[in-house]
Amino acid sequence: MLLEAALGDDRGGSYFHQEPLTGEQEKLFDRFIAQRAAHWPVDKIIGRKGFYKYDFAVSRDVLSPRPETEILVEEGLNICRQNKCTGILEFGTGSGCILISLLAELPQAEGVGVDISESALEIARKNACNIGVDKRIRFVRTSWFAENIVDELGSGFDVVVSNPPYIPSGEIAALDEEVKSFDPLTALDGGADGLRDYRRITGLAAQILAPGGWLIFEAGAGQAADIVAIGEANGFNRQAVVCDLSGIERCIILKK
Numbered sequence: 001m002l003l004e005a006a007l008g009d010d011r012g013g014s015y016f017h018q019e020p021l022t023g024e025q026e027k028l029f030d031r032f033i034a035q036r037a038a039h040w041p042v043d044k045i046i047g048r049k050g051f052y053k054y055d056f057a058v059s060r061d062v063l064s065p066r067p068e069t070e071i072l073v074e075e076g077l078n079i080c081r082q083n084k085c086t087g088i089l090e091f092g093t094g095s096g097c098i099l100i101s102l103l104a105e106l107p108q109a110e111g112v113g114v115d116i117s118e119s120a121l122e123i124a125r126k127n128a129c130n131i132g133v134d135k136r137i138r139f140v141r142t143s144w145f146a147e148n149i150v151d152e153l154g155s156g157f158d159v160v161v162s163n164p165p166y167i168p169s170g171e172i173a174a175l176d177e178e179v180k181s182f183d184p185l186t187a188l189d190g191g192a193d194g195l196r197d198y199r200r201i202t203g204l205a206a207q208i209l210a211p212g213g214w215l216i217f218e219a220g221a222g223q224a225a226d227i228v229a230i231g232e233a234n235g236f237n238r239q240a241v242v243c244d245l246s247g248i249e250r251c252i253i254l255k256k
């Protein structure tokens, strides 16, 4: 992958590359190898990561999309197709990988992507354009802790989806170098117990979802029961908890 990126070639192109590298390509390749040796994740070096059906632009300003997050897209698509949902809001859109993947499969749907980070939203906008859903998506730079956020976002959404920061603050230091040094802290730190943002987002979802609307969360390992309890305390019903391929309860589906 690093060689292909240095060649500026499509995926798989290096297998067929017969020419010696140019000086420029060799310099770039050497830089990529040095970055990898210094623990840069491959996707942060080459600036893209495959997620669901598409390649998403990434940078150090966004969390690199994770394979387990694709479950939220699959579950979200099932819900939207079965219930003819067209209004989707994502809290913490980052690279935009979840919302953009949903909109790409649902031609009638429109989305709002919320994030506190303007530099993350720049990447999300680029991804929305590349994947051709930019006309159906509105990005809003704000904090979900902002007082006027409900007025700003409006209401009547069919689906709220979120993969919020969920690592307890005290566990950040023990994360792999590749995560803690290359994914933004705002994408990781979920407060003292890792649940701070679930509490806030659930309270907001109760206000902005239409009656019968759906709230879909990604959960960290061991958080599912607490997230369901937060949902129930805010008037939601537990619909399903879906495990990822490692057997971790990863996707929480709640209904208003």
Ligand SMILES: C[S@@+](CC[C@H](N)C(=O)[O-])C[C@H]1O[C@@H](n2cnc3c(N)ncnc32)[C@H](O)[C@@H]1O
Pocket: 062, 063, 064, 065, 066, 069, 091, 092, 093, 094, 095, 096, 097, 098, 114, 115, 116, 117, 120, 142, 143, 144, 145, 163, 164, 165, 166, 186, 187, 188
């Ligand atoms: C775990 S990342 C998820 C990114 C992307 N949705 C994904 O699944 O790969 C969480 C995102 O929430 C954003 N975020 C953190 N705190 C926020 C806040 N108070 N208000 C709005 N967005 C916030 C971060 O900037 C980050 O992009």
